Amino acid sequence: MNKNRVVVWFRNDLRVHDNASLFSAVKKYEEVIPVYCYDERQFETIRLGLPKTGAHRAKFLIESVENLKHSLQGKGSNLLVLKGKPEELVVTVAEKYQASAIFFSEEVTDEEKRVEVALEQNAWAKGIKTEVFWQSTLFHLQDLPFPVNQTPEVFTQFRKECEKFVRIQKVFSTPDAINTPAFTDAETNEVSLKVLGLNEPEIPSSGVLRFEGGESAALGRLQAYFWEQDLLKVYKETRNGLLGADYSSKFSPWLALGCISPKYIYWEVLRYEKERKKNQSTYWLIFELIWRDYFRFICKKHGNKVFQLKGIRNVEEQWSRNESMFWRWAEGQTGIPFVDANMRELNHTGFMSNRGRQNVASFLVNDLGIDWRWGASYFESMLIDYDVCSNWGNWMYVAGVGNDPRENRYFNILKQAQNYDRKGDYIRHWIPELARIPGFDIHQPHTLHASDLRKYQVSLGGNYPHPVVKMKAFSY
Ligand SMILES: Cc1cc2nc3c(=O)[nH]c(=O)nc-3n(C[C@H](O)[C@H](O)[C@H](O)COP(=O)(O)OP(=O)(O)OC[C@H]3O[C@@H](n4cnc5c(N)ncnc54)[C@H](O)[C@@H]3O)c2cc1C
Missing domain, CATH: 1.10.579.10 (DNA Cyclobutane Dipyrimidine Photolyase, subunit A, domain 3)
Structure with missing residues (x-):
């Protein structure tokens, strides 16, 4: 075992900026082995015969992983890419490279938690330590003004208490250079949609925005939305729009995979308020990010009830x-x-x-x-x-x-x-x-x-269906 080596297992934190596990790994260890594992269970079929991860999302994910690899390579590192069960494969990699620890981000829901627990057990059985990092939210779990299992049921109460008592932590700096042992080409191969059992989705030219996965595109979107197009100052008035790229931030796909950190967005909003304008719109973007936090803490509090018919x-x-x-x-x-x-x-x-x-x-x-x-x-x-x-x-x-x-x-x-x-x-x-x-x-x-x-060349029951429920005519 090499006590100077650590594995960083990337999950929904596909970025090098403000990444607690990567930052700590670089700080504490001489050599870092970045790993991503496509979890095969995420590509199975679920109820109604649906693919759990459809082609659009899988494509976005692949792009995000590739972009992370590219960023890591730019720092002298690389990304080892696997497909299977992370709780087995990531531990095998740690063993092969004789790493003494595995660092990763903590999730809150059942499937993700099971993988985490199994990985911890497998790693500890082999004498490999694990360390988890909380980093998906704006408010840090440990900074909440209540124990998470007492998260208020009403959003407004949650928001007000957090706004009053929690200070948003600073972002972790991006490592300049990362020391990584050499991998074989096969270990860093791109996974294709085909390998995941999916076909390339057809993307119409008329979509709202060409969503490209990855941290670079995420930071580019923030740069364009806040700084180049100056749209943040009108967000509250435009956010209920339906058509076009710019009625809202469109940060959500990148936030979901952690290509952008909510804390980074927060501090950029504050900078915008200082340098450009502070108004209801600038606050409202933070307000919406608090909704995102709220659902995460509610899921942590209620566990599997959130997936059950009767709800919480x-x-x-x-x-x-x-x-x-x-x-x-x-x-x-x-x-x-x-x-x-x-x-x-x-x-x-x-x-x-x-x-x-x-x-x-x-x-x-x-x-x-x-x-x-x-x-x-x-x-x-x-x-x-x-x-x-x-x-x-x-x-x-x-x-x-x-x-x-x-x-x-x-x-x-x-x-x-x-x-x-x-x-x-x-x-x-x-x-x-x-x-x-x-x-x-x-x-x-x-x-x-x-x-x-x-x-108007419309034939009801022909080129467009009759309504499936009775709809009263709306007078306007
Ligand atoms: C039935 C339903 C399902 C949804 N499923 C998802 C989902 O799987 N993933 C997801 O990210 N959002 C989901 N949302 C919330 C919301 O619709 C999207 O976050 C938002 O439309 C994304 O666009 P945007 O990034 O331009 O949002 P913006 O209006 O620019 O908001 C900024 C960010 O705030 C957060 N946010 C905004 N509204 C909400 C909300 N209601 N709940 C939680 N976070 C919010 C998002 O992270 C968003 O990126 C769902 C909403 C509904 C009603």
Whole structure:
């Protein structure tokens, strides 16, 4: 055993900036062995025959891992890339290279925790130490003003207490150089979508943003959104948008894989407030990051309840498991344009706006009465920004089995369409077969006269479906 060598096992922390485990490894050890392992279980099939990780997300992940490798190589290091079970393979690597310890980031949910515990057991059985680092949130676990199992159930209370008592920690500096023993080429080979059992997704040129995985693209996005385009100062007014690259930060895919650190974003917001402008918008981005923290701490507090039908409030309710109806929702064939356009965007790009997510989720659970976990699983498979805690937390919330029961999470789709897509441009973008219908009428083709439908070349039940539920005409 070489007591000067350590393995850094990268998980959802695919970055070299503000990375606690990498920083500590470089500080404490002479030689660092960076490792990433594609966990084969993340590429299995889940309920409804869905791939647990769909092609869009897998592509984003591969790009992120490759970018990390590139950054590490730039520091004289490298990345050893594996595919299988991390709790076995990472320990085998540590053994092979005679490392005396494995450093990694701590996760909170069941599947990830099991891997962590098994890895720790395997490592300790071989005399290899392990050290875990908490680094996925803005507020550090140890800085919370309450024990995590007493995290307030109501977001506002959580936020206010944290804002009052917690100071956001400084970022860890990026190591200039990392000393790493040589690997063979085979140990650093790129894993392809094919190896993961997936086909290259078709990315339409009309997506909101070309999401490219990796820390470089993440930092580039922040640079563009904050500093070059100066969009942070209007974030609060634009954040409910639906169409285009810049109505919101689009940080979520990079945050989910840890390509960018929430603390780094926080300190950049503070710098922007000092150098450019401080207003409600600049605060609001931090406010949204606190939602992200909140769901993570809630998941840590409640464990597997967040994946269960009754949720964390133990709500008894009858849910439908009508598969054909579910697939009409998933494929964007409900006959309700606002729902369909959002689902089609998700299917084509792996992304959907927050406004869209709230509406399609509410439609699935409130209007169709379908088991909310089916929706959450569909999002898990499709979203490039899938994050266990944000996804299952938000779904529970919309389904009324999560926190904050006081709020009514029902979204009136046509009213929402009126507020957020009055002219129908979003629908025109994603449902071209309806594009000829002028103005708001595009949101309710079923209310048009037959002669108008003919004029606009729309055939209900032909090139566009009849609505799956009765929708009252919306007067505007
Ligand atoms: C049903 C449903 C499922 C969702 N699933 C996910 C998911 O798997 N992964 C995910 O990152 N977000 C999820 N969200 C939250 C939110 O929709 C996205 O974070 C947001 O749309 C991402 O776009 P953005 O980065 O431009 O956000 P911005 O508006 O620019 O916000 C900045 C950041 O704040 C955080 N944030 C914003 N809103 C929320 C929220 N409601 N909950 C948690 N964090 C938030 C995100 O990290 C986001 O990147 C879900 C929301 C709903 C309603």
